[in-house]
Amino acid sequence: MKTKDLEKQKVVCYGEVLWDIFPTKTKPGGAPMNVAYHLQKFGVESHMISRVGNDEAGKKLLNLLNDWNIPTSSCQIDEAHETGKVEAIAGANDEMTYVIHESAAWDYIATDPAYDELVADADAFVFGSLVNRNETSRDTLYRLLEKASYKVFDINLRAPFYSVETIEYLLEKCNLLKLNKAELELIITWFWDQTGTEEESVRFIQKEFKIDEVIVTKGSEGATYYTLSESYSYPAFKVTVKDTVGSGDSFLAAFLAKKVQNETPEMGMIYATALGAFVASHEGACPSYNMAQLMDFQLQRQSIL
Known part of the structure; x- marks a missing residue:
């Protein structure tokens, strides 16, 4: 990972931008865009490589990105496909399930030589698994992975939009892997014929795929x-x-x-846990806040831990 002592740090996020449709309202979403939003709150220069439709929904997303001081020059406009949409449905224990509309604009992110330099110059490059469901966006991602110096794989498995082969390829490319407990338990069954503890599973993945860092999020737990030698x-x-x-x-954004x-x-x-809890206590992935509000929230919650 690059370090820039005299310059503002830069992170490029790649993948889906869309609208999350709740029963009572509609919110902006897409995991990479959520990460970009929160990075910007922390003073990191964040960029979003994606694609929206030439429609009202797409124009609103571009306007939001501009409002958040996230450049829109790397967000393509698609004349043939609509801006992405996801229907979010609440289930037991406040967990959400998603109906992800197919053939969205972000499935067709085209290669652009300008992205090569943008990604190569960044301190980190963030990507997930969902954007690989279409070969156009997947091919663009694979090209950019060869340009990035520090690759962050926020796995975000969304059935049925992943394959073992694709996940294996992406694991081999990343420097930092972030996944939740359920995702860890699933992917370990693909590559390991034993059953181990969380740490044993993580250590196997680190060794098998040469991954220096892994974050496992566990909800209320x-x-x-994990680094190669320590855990926090x-x-x-x-x-x-x-x-x-x-x-x-948001957890990943604060940590990164x-x-x-x-x-x-x-x-x-500390910051990652605080922001993850803060976002969970609000509706939608990108609630309005400033760092002073987050600090107040963090101090209040730390006092009752």
Whole structure:
């Protein structure tokens, strides 16, 4: 990962931008865009490579990105496909299920030589698995992975839009893997014929795919960050959950922001846990807030841990 002492840190996020449609309202979403939004809140220069339709929904997303000071020059406009939409449905224990509309504009992100330089110059490049469901966006991602110096795989498995072969390829490319407990339990069955503890499973994945860093988020059980030789665990903050949409994305953004700003892993975990809880206590993935509000929230929750 690059470090820039005298310049603002830069992170490029790649993949889906869309609208999450809730029973009562519609919110902006897409895991990579959620990460970009929160990175910008932490003072990181964030860029979004994606594609929207030439429709009202797409124009609103581009306007939002501009409002958030996220450049839209890398967001393509598609004349043939609509802006992405996801229907979010609340289930048991406040967990959300998703109906992800297919053949969306973000499925057709085309290659552009300008992206090569943007990604090569960034401190980190964030991507997920969902954008690989269409070969056009997948091919563009694979090209950019060869340009990036520090690759962050926010796995975000969304059935049926992944394959073992694609996940295996992406695991081999990443430097930092972020996944939740259920995803860890699933993917370990693909590659390991044994049953182990969380740490044993993580260590196997690190060795098998040569991954230096892994983050496992565990909802109310907190989260753990693994390097090759150490692990850092932090408990979850207790909140009244509105929904869990984007909570993991915000966790990653806060951790990554602190990492590219050369803060300690402990500091990264504290901020990540706080922001994940803050987002879960609000509706939607990108609630309005500033750092002072997040600090107040963090101090209040730490006092009752």
